[in-house]
Amino acid sequence: MTIRVCFVALLLWLSSGVAVAQPRPVETVMGMPPVVDPSNLYSETRALSPAVAHALPRVYVPNRQGNDVWVIDPATMKVVDKYPVGINPQHVVPSWDLKTLWVTNNAEGRTDGTLTPIDPTTGKPGKAIAVDDPYNMYFSPDGRYAIVVAEALKRLDLRDPQTMALQGSIAVPQCKGINHADFSIDGRIAVFTCEFQGGLARIDMVNRSVLGYLKLSRGGMPQDVRISPDGKLYYVADMKAGGVFVIDGERFAEIDFIRTGIGSHGLYPSRDGSKLYVANRGSMHVYAPPRGKGSVSVIDFATRKVVATWPIPGGGSPDMGNVSVDGKTLWLSGRFDNVVYAIDTTSGEVRSIPVGKEPHGLTVWPQPGRYSLGHTGNMR
Secondary structure: OHHHHHHHHHHHHHHOOOOOOOOOOOOOOOOOOOOOOOOOOOOOOOOOOHHHOOOOOEEEEEEOOOOEEEEEEOOOOEEEEEEEOOOOEEEEEEOOOOOOEEEEEOOOOOOOOEEEEEEOOOOEEOOOEEOOOOOEEEEOOOOOOEEEEEHHHOEEEEEOOOOOOEEEEEEOOOOOOEEEEEEOOOOOEEEEEEOOOOEEEEEEOOOOEEEEEEEOOOOOOEEEEEEOOOOOEEEEEEOOOOEEEEEEOOOOEEEEEEEOOOOEEEEEEOOOOOEEEEEEOOOOOOOOOOOOEOEEEEEEOOOOEEEEEEEOOOOEOEEEEEEOOOOOEEEEEEOOOOEEEEEEOOOOOEEEEEOOOOEOEOEEEOOOOOOEOEOOOOEO
């Protein structure tokens, strides 16, 4: 009888879930906010931070050839403001502390690049700061540095996140066209794409050194990078390959390729972190005519399969953006069509809003999350 009672007790204990292995806590770099759920590093991107309580709900659109930013009110779907910035604005980047939006004006082929700050509580720009070749910008996971991606210089410039004073640099000589990135779950490693060398660079952000490079098997022009919810894989959009490479983060090795559409470009997790939206720009070339075969593919993180494809009606060029606070709308720039797309994430229905000339890395603000890693709102 005693044996039977013990056996029944063991079954009850097992069925209670106590014996189910839990993800090990993540030991992050010093100063980085903790990873609340190691199985889903996007778990904290569902609620707005008090830091954005007074931010205007807006979509900020940098127009590369227009040298200006247009501002859309997402409630009315109308342009409510526009103003000049620097030369060749590429991305609108939320700061780590969520208090400033930075426009990266890289002045292609020139030496007068700048960063233009925008106050998200007013939607208005401030005085620009001179910076070398700011094609894109990220922030170290501990918030200590702004990481200016100096694409033409094959260099990452570490700057004070408030004043943008230069604090140091990391040369990445074998990464021609360095531009987009994401960070490991513990904040120690950054993986950057090398657009014009068909590969990736792995950077030790603690020791400020290059750990290695990876040539993609069929890669031609890798673009955006996003880490999987469990932090084990990196998804890399490749414009010429027409799909997304899957990289094992620990081994830094290619393990899969997911075909999506022509000109795979921007990558955006769904609000619940279960899906990945892939913007297929409709062309494998850096510049292209309007009305290409643009679309958005939806990848299921759990199965690594495309579960939906939403073509842009009449053709288009979806590029960069982000999802709305409620996750119901995916906002993307129409790079070669001078429009912004607002895409229903349930039905795939597309609405278009005319903007300036060659819109690029727009941001939707505010975004849920505790802090921003940069780009157009890589939130944690």
